[in-house]
Amino acid sequence: MSPSGRPQPLSLMFLLGMGMASERISCPSRCSCQYLEVNCTGQQLQEFPVAIPLDTRQLILAVNNVSYLPAVELSFLADLVYLDCRKNLLGDDLDFTFIGVAKLVYLDLSFNNLTQVTFSTFSHLLSLVVLKISDNPNLVAIEKDAFANNTWLRHLDVSRTGLKFLDTSTVRDLPNLRFLGLSDNLWHCNCSFLDFITWMTESNVLFPDADNITCYTPEGLHALKMPAVETQLRFNCLTRLYKQDYIFLCLIGFCIFFAGTVAAWLAGICAVIYAVHTSKGEEEEEDDTDT
Numbered sequence: 001m002s003p004s005g006r007p008q009p010l011s012l013m014f015l016l017g018m019g020m021a022s023e024r025i026s027c028p029s030r031c032s033c034q035y036l037e038v039n040c041t042g043q044q045l046q047e048f049p050v051a052i053p054l055d056t057r058q059l060i061l062a063v064n065n066v067s068y069l070p071a072v073e074l075s076f077l078a079d080l081v082y083l084d085c086r087k088n089l090l091g092d093d094l095d096f097t098f099i100g101v102a103k104l105v106y107l108d109l110s111f112n113n114l115t116q117v118t119f120s121t122f123s124h125l126l127s128l129v130v131l132k133i134s135d136n137p138n139l140v141a142i143e144k145d146a147f148a149n150n151t152w153l154r155h156l157d158v159s160r161t162g163l164k165f166l167d168t169s170t171v172r173d174l175p176n177l178r179f180l181g182l183s184d185n186l187w188h189c190n191c192s193f194l195d196f197i198t199w200m201t202e203s204n205v206l207f208p209d210a211d212n213i214t215c216y217t218p219e220g221l222h223a224l225k226m227p228a229v230e231t232q233l234r235f236n237c238l239t240r241l242y243k244q245d246y247i248f249l250c251l252i253g254f255c256i257f258f259a260g261t262v263a264a265w266l267a268g269i270c271a272v273i274y275a276v277h278t279s280k281g282e283e284e285e286e287d288d289t290d291t
Helices: 009-025 071-075 168-172 191-202 230-238 243-290
Strands: 032-034 037-039 058-060 082-084 106-108 130-132 155-157 179-181 215-217
Touching: 168 191, 191 230
Parallel strands: 037 058, 058 082, 082 106, 106 130, 130 155, 155 179
Antiparallel strands: 032 037
């Protein structure tokens, strides 16, 4: 220090060097760190990196071989708002994984090995706006209430997965949804799916790559675009009768016939009893008159 109390240039350089060194030390191995951002793209990481700065806002783990996201380590990153985990080996064990990153706004889990999405998978992400889970070929089930707590969700992509069915309420109850990717899935366009197709025609949601949103089964509707297939599906489901429908109608007809027969029989018996009772009363009156 100089007599005037101001730090000398050498002292400033020393402090600056110490700050840069501490920044390098806190950055995970094989990752690059900038202000509030950690980028580990394409580093062939097998595990979640350690020594991530606690004030990190943006974490990019894309194009690696990470198969597990530790919930405890993630919870240390309480200010995280952006997480990119595309093109990894993440499996189906993601329930309660994001319990400690409630501020997360952007989450990319595309190109992984997800098999299902339950209520517990994303229920703690109350601020989530963008969710990408496309290109997960083993993803075959999304629970009805999987996104019940993600009311701020605007962008949802489930394209190119193994999905055959998606409950209408799963997406209909998202008030801020504006973008929904559904293309290149194995949609089973049966009568149970009619409600979802109808919602597609009536909603204001944008469906990108609409030409590839098609029915995969049944064979008669294969490759037909949704929601253009709504008319044919509605005709098949609401006007066409199947074998079980005819059986049901026959049973109903038989029950009505049987009930009518029994009612007529009872009415006849009642009429006969009434007639007999009336005739006896008249005979008794005549006998009294004669006496």
